[in-house]
Amino acid sequence: MNAMSRLFLLTAVLAGCAGMAMGLVMGILHDFSLTAAHAHLNLVGWATMCLVGLFYAVHPRAAEGVLPRVHYGLAAVGMVLMAGGLIGVGSGAMALEPVLVVGAILTLLAMLLFAVIAFRALWPVPAPA
Secondary structure, X not given: OOXXXXXXXXXXXXXXXXXHHHHHHXXXXXXXXXXXXXXXXXXXXXXXXXXXXXXXXXXXXXXOOHHHHHHHHHHHHHHHHHHHHHHHHXXXXXXXHHHHHHHHHHHHHHHHHHHHHHXXXXXXXXXXX
């Protein structure tokens, strides 16, 4: 397994644990005001990071160079800022809305960069040998 795959997968596991713990606490407290943060942490953090890590494992050449490192930086920072901003906004701290917006923009940029990486790796389909 290459370094980028490992990095994305380990980050996914941490995000999944955090998202599930958040869901458990919300359930225990019967306070679901942070549902959006919980959902985004699980979907962007756990599911997306895990799928990207698996992609990089299956396509190791796509994990080479500077673009995948930039991709990880955008994705990780975007996920943390978006989840933190959603926690703030969900708790009534509207002053954290710009953090949410920046996190969402970074997350979108990460996905767009991943699209470039994935299309470079998968298109065109090479002819069978």
